Amino acid sequence: MSVTQIGLGPMGRAMVRSYLAKGHAVTVWNRTASRADDLVAEGAVRAGSVAEALAANEVVLLSLTDYQAMYDILSPEGEALRGKVVVNLSSDTPERTRVAAEWLAARGAELITGGVMVPEEMVGTEHSFVFYSGPKATFERIEPLLAVIGRPDYRGADPGLAQLYYQALLDLFLTTLSGFLHASALLGTAGVTAETLVPYAVENLTLVSSLLGESAGYVDSGKHPGDQANVLMMGATADHIHAASRDAGIDVTLPAVVKGLYDRAIAAGHGRDSWTSLVEIIRGKAN
Ligand code: NDP
Numbered sequence: 001m002s003v004t005q006i007g008l009g010p011m012g013r014a015m016v017r018s019y020l021a022k023g024h025a026v027t028v029w030n031r032t033a034s035r036a037d038d039l040v041a042e043g044a045v046r047a048g049s050v051a052e053a054l055a056a057n058e059v060v061l062l063s064l065t066d067y068q069a070m071y072d073i074l075s076p077e078g079e080a081l082r083g084k085v086v087v088n089l090s091s092d093t094p095e096r097t098r099v100a101a102e103w104l105a106a107r108g109a110e111l112i113t114g115g116v117m118v119p120e121e122m123v124g125t126e127h128s129f130v131f132y133s134g135p136k137a138t139f140e141r142i143e144p145l146l147a148v149i150g151r152p153d154y155r156g157a158d159p160g161l162a163q164l165y166y167q168a169l170l171d172l173f174l175t176t177l178s179g180f181l182h183a184s185a186l187l188g189t190a191g192v193t194a195e196t197l198v199p200y201a202v203e204n205l206t207l208v209s210s211l212l213g214e215s216a217g218y219v220d221s222g223k224h225p226g227d228q229a230n231v232l233m234m235g236a237t238a239d240h241i242h243a244a245s246r247d248a249g250i251d252v253t254l255p256a257v258v259k260g261l262y263d264r265a266i267a268a269g270h271g272r273d274s275w276t277s278l279v280e281i282i283r284g285k286a287n
Pocket residue numbers: 006007008009010011012030031032033035063064065066068069072073089090091092116117118119120
């Protein structure tokens with residue numbers, strides 16, 4: 001099976017190399033043409049224009065900075081999009097993804113949305129996985145081709161879903177990493193290195209992992225039994241972290257946000273409920 005790859009940033013390049021390594025023919029196009037040079041030397045076929053890249057294959061992978069780049073590249077192409085399956089692996093908001101599906105449908109093309117969940121160096125390895133959404137039959141037809149860059153994980157027909165999963169997991173990822181940095185800075189005020197924190201942080205994250213299953217049940221049911229860690233107890237801890245950070249003279253933005261959620265949950269009457277009731281504040285339902 002052959003494929004066209006448009007966009008040769010670090011991710012697009014890694015994808016092309018995965019296809020070449022598995023013996024697939026790949027046609028490539030990039031705004032900055034020189035970025036294709038080494039890939040062409042490795043076996044990729046250079047398209048001289050976007051139209052040529054589209055004409056080469058039914059399946060066209062896009063790996064671009066955002067969805068605006070897709071419009072910049074594909075808008076002038078008109079009829080050349082008819083019958084194509086555009087797999088957009090660029091990140092953007094779910095809403096822009098849905099609009100893009102309509103935009104492509106109006107031009108006779110289908111959109112499969114992808115959210116790549118690994119960094120470039122892991123693309124094409126056994127650890128790589130990608131969320132997809134869009135028309136199911138089309139996804140299933142091209143799934144073997146998509147599997148080359150990582151395990152395809154189809155989430156549903158709504159084109160925004162893959163982006164939503166991508167954003168949700170990165171939400172978790174970025175917030176957790178920021179927490180690690182804040183904790184490092186806090187300990188650092190006493191001259192303790194981040195390296196010293198690591199084994200404790202790993203143990204802490206293992207504990208966090210073990211809490212997720214039961215917590216998800218509370219989140220999904222909207223019932224938050226407070227017989228264990230309730231909002232008042234956890235909120236007092238949030239207060240202490242905020243005060244300790246302030247006293248230590250470091251930035252309090254992150255603990256202030258967490259403390260703010262607990263304060264609002266208490267004000268909304270959730271004090272004796274489980275800490276999971278914060279989700280009602282986050283959902284904007286309480287107050
Ligand atoms: P880059 O931002 O480096 O990719 C840029 C690519 O988009 C280049 O090919 C660039 O062309 C092209 N591009 C940008 N704007 C335009 C435009 N207006 N017109 C034409 N081409 C344009 O990103 P990455 O390769 O790192 O990532 C690609 C996507 O994958 C992003 O959406 C990113 O969020 C996502 N992602 C990245 C991960 C990573 O670890 N890097 C991990 C998971 C997802 P040119 O070379 O000419 O500038």
